[in-house]
Amino acid sequence: MKKQKSKFLAYVFLFILNIASSSCADRDNDFVDKSFDTAKPLYLNLLEVTNGNFKDYPHSLNEDSTIKYLQIDEWTGGFWPGILWFMYNHTKEEKWKEAALQWTHSLESNQYNTSHHDIGFMMFCSYGNALNYVNHPKYQDILIQSAKSLTKRYSPIVGSIQSWNVRKSKGDINLWEYPVIMDNMMNLELLFYASKVTHDPFFKQVAINHAIKTMENHLRKDHSSYHVVNYDPNTGKVLHKQTLQGFSDESTWARGQAWGIYGFTTVYRETKDDRFLQTAMNMADFFLDHPNLPKDKIPYWDFNVGQPGFYPDWDFDANRFKETPRDASAAAIASSALLELSTYVESKHKSKYYNAAVVMLKSLSSDVYLNTDNNNPYFLLKHSTGNLPSNREIDVPLIYADYYFLEALTRLKNMK
Numbered sequence: 013m014k015k016q017k018s019k020f021l022a023y024v025f026l027f028i029l030n031i032a033s034s035s036c037a038d039r040d041n042d043f044v045d046k047s048f049d050t051a052k053p054l055y056l057n058l059l060e061v062t063n064g065n066f067k068d069y070p071h072s073l074n075e076d077s078t079i080k081y082l083q084i085d086e087w088t089g090g091f092w093p094g095i096l097w098f099m100y101n102h103t104k105e106e107k108w109k110e111a112a113l114q115w116t117h118s119l120e121s122n123q124y125n126t127s128h129h130d131i132g133f134m135m136f137c138s139y140g141n142a143l144n145y146v147n148h149p150k151y152q153d154i155l156i157q158s159a160k161s162l163t164k165r166y167s168p169i170v171g172s173i174q175s176w177n178v179r180k181s182k183g184d185i186n187l188w189e190y191p192v193i194m195d196n197m198m199n200l201e202l203l204f205y206a207s208k209v210t211h212d213p214f215f216k217q218v219a220i221n222h223a224i225k226t227m228e229n230h231l232r233k234d235h236s237s238y239h240v241v242n243y244d245p246n247t248g249k250v251l252h253k254q255t256l257q258g259f260s261d262e263s264t265w266a267r268g269q270a271w272g273i274y275g276f277t278t279v280y281r282e283t284k285d286d287r288f289l290q291t292a293m294n295m296a297d298f299f300l301d302h303p304n305l306p307k308d309k310i311p312y313w314d315f316n317v318g319q320p321g322f323y324p325d326w327d328f329d330a331n332r333f334k335e336t337p338r339d340a341s342a343a344a345i346a347s348s349a350l351l352e353l354s355t356y357v358e359s360k361h362k363s364k365y366y367n368a369a370v371v372m373l374k375s376l377s378s379d380v381y382l383n384t385d386n387n388n389p390y391f392l393l394k395h396s397t398g399n400l401p402s403n404r405e406i407d408v409p410l411i412y413a414d415y416y417f418l419e420a421l422t423r424l425k426n427m428k
């Protein structure tokens with residue numbers, strides 16, 4: 013009798029536990045729904061003001077609070093169509109799909125763009141997402157041509173894709189003849205896709221070579237990263253390791269580190285080569301374990317702002333800001349990457365990366381970062397930093413912060 017009673021009590025206990033944990037899970041999902049619900053009216057406004065235009069791609073806000081647009085040949089054109097695909101994915105409402113199709117198609121001529129490395133961002137965030145919903149043979153051709161355009165910037169001597177054309181370094185100190193930036197890791201997914209659909213290994217080989225060179229030359233011993241590595245195009249020798257958007261050459265620019273975590277995770281997914289997994293993990297651990305990462309896990313725009321031993325090549329005024337500006341975009345990118353990375357690693361790191369991503373996403377969906385207070389009529393996230401050393405886009409919304417945030421929320425929803 014006593015035994016039966018304790019069995020009964022155990023069942024009751026498990027039943028209560030089950031209800032408690034499922035309502036916890038529901039509450040856990042609330043921030044995903046809250047974020048998409050907050051996004052709806054904002055993006056409807058953005059659709060309305062951009063309606064029928066398809067030439068000006070929303071990027072950020074100007075100082076006078078008007079929308080800052082970039083043109084088709086600049087790097088952020090793919091994010092707005094990508095956001096519309098995430099909205100369609102979440103709501104299943106046709107209006108988002110129609111808009112996503114129109115904005116995706118508006119980028120078609122960009123498949124021939126060879127003027128920088130960003131074609132992966134532009135075409136894979138738009139057409140790449142479109143492929144999840146529309147099986148149009150033309151999309152495949154457009155992406156293959158985009159991959160061909162990207163490989164035009166590859167040099168077998170250097171073993172890397174040239175990110176930017178020849179330019180001066182910050183402060184005009186050096187001439188960069190063959191600059192390669194950490195961000196370039198994000199363009200490789202397009203190449204893996206092209207090899208899969210064409211069965212031509214060339215694209216994949218370019219991506220792997222590029223990732224290996226980045227691993228060799230952009231990473232420091234402590235797994236922090238350089239933003240820019242400049243090579244001698246005639247010999248492939250490394251000439252300079254510097255920064256353009258970070259605090260100083262030896263500092264770690266938060267978004268650069270996030271691009272690296274994301275990029276190496278993608279390359280591991282496509283190759284299953286453990287070197288890339290280890291690099292992604294090392295970069296993630298640097299980011300997450302850094303003493304300067306604030307409690308809410310939204311990084312300052314650079315991990316080393318104003319620290320002794322870091323010497324900026326620009327006019328840094330330590331008193332300009334009461335608090336060092338954050339970069340919500342870096343957290344959005346990192347959270348999306350960490351969710352994927354958590355699926356490739358053993359249990360200790362799995363929970364470390366997954367839980368950190370959830371903390372970041374909860375912070376971003378709190379009223380501190382989420383535009384719930386009518387901060388502006390169009391963008392979802394506040395508090396990103398585009399390029400502080402050039403005095404551009406400081407503590408503003410950025411379209412790619414919104415994109416990677418929605419991507420991360422979509423990933424989280426699918427994982428659950």
Ligand code: GLY
Nearest residue numbers: 087195257267398
């Ligand atoms: N890829 C440019 C940036 O992250 O600002």
